Amino acid sequence: MTAFVVEPAFPVRLTGTAFERGLAQAAAGVAHETVFAATIGRVEQARAEGVLDAAALEFLHRQRAFLLESDPHTMAELAGIAEGFDLPEDELFIHQHLSLLRDLSKGAGLDADGCSTFAIGEGPEGPLVVKNRDFSGIHVGIQRVFLHEGPDIETGRMLCVGSAGSPGAYSSGINAAGLALVDTHIGSRRHGIGWLRYFAMTRILATCRSVPEAIAFLRARRHAGGGSVTLADRYGHVASVEFGTDLLGVEEGRRVWRTNHFVSPELSPFNFTDDGDRIDANSFDRFAYLSREVPVGDWTVPRAARLMATHAADGPHCGPLCQHGEKDAARTISSAIFACNMLQLYFLEGNPCEGRWRVYDLTG
Template identity: 55%
Template sequence: MSDLLALDLAGSAFERGRGQGVARDRAEQVRAATVGRVATARAEGLIDADARDYLAAQYAFHEAVDPDGLAEMVGIAAGFELDPQEMFAHLHLGTLRDLKGGGRLEDGCSSWAVGQGPDGPLVVKNRDFFGTHLGIQTVARHEGPDVATGAMLCLGSLGSPGAYSSGINARGFALADTQVAVRTHRVGWLRYFLMGRLLARCATVAQALDLIRAHPHAGGGTLVMADASGATAAVELGAAGPQVTQGPVVWRTNHYVSPALGADTLLPQGDVIAGNSGRRFAHLAATLPGQDWDGAAAQRLMATHDPAPICQHGADDGTMTIASAVYSCAAPGLLVCPQNPCSGDWRHHPLTG
């Protein structure tokens, strides 16, 4: 059984970040999963002068548009006695690899959202990763002066910003991401910071889309989201501008599908996640529309192995589903399985009470 740490974090963004340090017994694993990966990337030549210039421009951008997100990251670094600049580089490793022509998709995921059903609007995600975050996954409740929506509950990892995967706030707005390797990046919002600000500031999908459209994006990745009214959206966060799909049900895997961004997707040769992204997308497209989805049905879908590996076991390259999440917008909370969802090890985490 995989550990899933439950954290209750309150105070300023910096204080909530530093509060992760309560899990100091996991400090070495956090170091390996964050700055340790940066050290490896530097040894491989990934962080050269161009990369350093890009990271400096990105830091300046986030200082201007998201000081709270940076404060949280600096707090996390303080909590684990790590270099905050190295932590910032860690969050950009996928982007830096893309800028060098692409590499393995260690972070994959399948996500979808539905606007109505027996349990109301849902946001659902399988979190696919290379395994370095097993043992440091968290379900964290955040409350503080920058969280205008009251409180938020996030599935993430020690050493990373709160919404480093998915989350929901007290207003019933929920979101989840997927990774997409792309050919084009620019200076702009990094998804891992953007997600936290959306949960902290937005009560509805409409408000989230306004915030997303207000600034440029670094490029790469998607979001799916829903709110308590039943609105849903899928957003491809391209450097050329976000592409938005809305409807009763939306879904994304690990490639872009919009006409404007489809050709921007990088599909690394021999990469398992990239190789099965199309199959997973097609299975969701064939399965999701026209059905009434409740939490139990969502759990069953995310445990699917055939005809597409929605639930991945790492047989080929070690990439596996390390958690599965079902967020309820009607009664804000989370059903989470901290390992492969086919295990049946589901737990309920309400946002309040």
């Protein structure tokens, strides 16, 4: 890995109502055809694979009605994105549900989606939340760091790592109260009508100021299921939450970590397996590596950056946190480190073993 070099950077600023913030995404400097390929193109592929059958369409109809009532702000942001990029809103809505729909179709056309995360509640630089984002290579180039300000954001403002064409905290974020969160994809055998993980993450950043508040928010709602979030706040609270539908797997402590399988006793029976392992093949290796490394020593931003740049070939017992895929295969497309006390995001697009870090200041 190269030296830890950081340069200041500025986010794409989105202000106004949720709809207006969605509309403003079109001015973020991403070619419309690139957004089309990463969103509508993936929906068209799923349709060709038979994922969008009658049962899936009925599920989407009920899910849309639920979210319009339960989360009108994120739905309004999605509508603004559709108008700004001149894309069909219904297709963008389907895109938000693709990983869930593939689970319902017994893993058809396995999505190239991973991620490794951890959070610590104490250290020389205070609480940190860290994520390697592993996703299809087609999302390289459409990632953006967005600064959201608007009347629905009760916490004042939020800094989100997302992708053009998707609303809110599509990957991770931090708010002005010092609450940060990141997610991982986890295939599940149990889904239902309820909150999408990305939508819940956005509302948490908009309304919650601490990890206990975020957990209470999640416990009070029904979820579509699948995936996890890892959280920390400036008070040192740390947690990981795994998503079922009517139940959650919650782990609280000083240090937590997650990859791409359920580990809680509540959710582990619902890991997606069907004629082989549905879970990303190296999820257990990455989890084992984090289990050895995260509990040991003091964590700083540079040390976290070095850890997330690790490859399996770097030495005995190393885990493949930094992944190099080909074409549309899963690869590490970015790395994010949130410093809760400093209200900063350290962000690197591409593989963390070879890129340059940028720092975004939520207060600036």
